[in-house]
Amino acid sequence: MACYSRQCFLCPRLWLVLALAVWPIVTEGAVLILLRGEVGGNVTFKSSTLKQGKIQYMYLQKDINGHQVFINGYYSGKHIKESPWPNTRVDNNTNEVHMFGLNMSHSGDYDLLIHYNNDGEPTKTIIRLNITGKYSAPSVTLVCSDENKFKSCIVTCASHGGFPLSNMAWKVFGTENTRNNDWKVLNKTEDLSKDTKLFTSSSTAFFNCSRGEMNFSCSVGGVTSEEHTVCTHQDPPNNPNLYVIILACLVPFVVVVISLGLWWWRCKKRPIGTAAAKDVVEELQLKGREEEITVLTESKEVTEAS
Numbered sequence: 458m459a460c461y462s463r464q465c466f467l468c469p470r471l472w473l474v475l476a477l478a479v480w481p482i483v484t485e486g487a488v489l490i491l492l493r494g495e496v497g498g499n500v501t502f503k504s505s506t507l508k509q510g511k512i513q514y515m516y517l518q519k520d521i522n523g524h525q526v527f528i529n530g531y532y533s534g535k536h537i538k539e540s541p542w543p544n545t546r547v548d549n550n551t552n553e554v555h556m557f558g559l560n561m562s563h564s565g566d567y568d569l570l571i572h573y574n575n576d577g578e579p580t581k582t583i584i585r586l587n588i589t590g591k592y593s594a595p596s597v598t599l600v601c602s603d604e605n606k607f608k609s610c611i612v613t614c615a616s617h618g619g620f621p622l623s624n625m626a627w628k629v630f631g632t633e634n635t636r637n638n639d640w641k642v643l644n645k646t647e648d649l650s651k652d653t654k655l656f657t658s659s660s661t662a663f664f665n666c667s668r669g670e671m672n673f674s675c676s677v678g679g680v681t682s683e684e685h686t687v688c689t690h691q692d693p694p695n696n697p698n699l700y701v702i703i704l705a706c707l708v709p710f711v712v713v714v715i716s717l718g719l720w721w722w723r724c725k726k727r728p729i730g731t732a733a734a735k736d737v738v739e740e741l742q743l744k745g746r747e748e749e750i751t752v753l754t755e756s757k758e759v760t761e762a763s
């Protein structure tokens with residue numbers, strides 16, 4: 458066993474190919490190898506009982522819902538009917554198994570069986586593959602407001618594609634004398650994608666800008682964002698669509714002004730009420746201008762009818 462472990466640590470290829478931890482443990486006659494891979498990465502492993510000699514067969518299988526599923530392997534001089542998993546490759550010379558393009562569904566226990574011609578029985582190595590997902594560098598969005606002369610900002614950090622679950626953590630350091638009550642975490646959420654079985658982790662924090670600028674970074678699963686500054690003069694405003702709001706207020710105002718103008722213009726052109734028309738008629742009668750009286754009486758009738 459010790460020999461195997463030394464072999465692994467000396468083998469640079471295994472290291473390169475993301476075999477991050479390999480500890481052989483004997484369980485009921487079979488050696489258990491703990492192997493770590495990353496989503497999108499590769500792993501390479503081999504049987505713990507490799508030795509000189511002719512191999513009759515070697516294959517890898519996985520227990521999926523109680524069924525032993527063939528993954529890849531070879532049988533000396535025979536053709537194996539079952540087609541191997543497309544993301545695996547077995548090297549007939551080195552007897553290494555390569556798995557590439559890993560995703561969360563590849564984690565679990567595999568049996569690697571090897572049977573030498575001279576041996577009565579095959580030997581089994583259990584490969585326990587533990588897959589992790591590396592969280593993306595947290596993306597930072599900030600929205601600031603300047604209500605009642607109190608400037609404050611709401612900052613959200615979000616990261617995706619991680620496994621296992623990890624909370625978003627904040628690190629805040631002020632440029633002057635930031636106190637703990639100048640900022641607070643409002644919420645933290647973690648969502649598991651049904652498809653990829655990977656987490657999205659995010660958190661929102663509130664920053665009170667009354668004491669000036671603060672620097673912060675957020676981190677999740679060992680990945681830290683760049684350092685950001687909040688409460689600066691150039692912070693984006695709360696309402697980037699300020700023009701839309703101004704326009705929305707202006708439109709009804711303009712409509713009212715135009716209607717008032719039109720109404721006033723119409724009023725000026727002809728009298729509106731019966732009383733007003735009567736007054737004008739009387740005034741004109743006094744002046745004895747008959748022609749205009751007829752016109753105005755007509756207009757009076759029109760307004761009375763309507």
Ligand SMILES: *[C@@H]1O[C@H](CO)[C@@H](O)[C@H](O)[C@H]1NC(C)=O
Pocket residue numbers: 473474498499557558
């Ligand atoms: C994983 O294996 C694939 C196919 O063999 C190769 O193209 C890729 O470069 C490998 N990735 C890493 C990180 O070694």
Ligand SMILES: *[C@@H]1O[C@H](CO)[C@@H](O)[C@H](O)[C@H]1NC(C)=O
Pocket residue numbers: 611643644646661
């Ligand atoms: C977290 O808090 C912010 C600010 O109160 C809010 O906008 C956001 O919807 C919250 N997120 C969740 C998942 O509750």
Ligand SMILES: *[C@@H]1O[C@H](CO)[C@@H](O)[C@H](O)[C@H]1NC(C)=O
Pocket residue numbers: 542543544559560561562563652653
């Ligand atoms: C994981 O890889 C297998 C191939 O081994 C593929 O069939 C499956 O769709 C992949 N799953 C995801 C979530 O990408």
Ligand SMILES: *[C@@H]1O[C@H](CO)[C@@H](O)[C@H](O)[C@H]1NC(C)=O
Pocket residue numbers: 607609665666667668
């Ligand atoms: C911000 O902090 C100041 C004192 O430092 C306090 O008076 C003010 O109420 C705080 N504003 C908010 C919105 O918490």
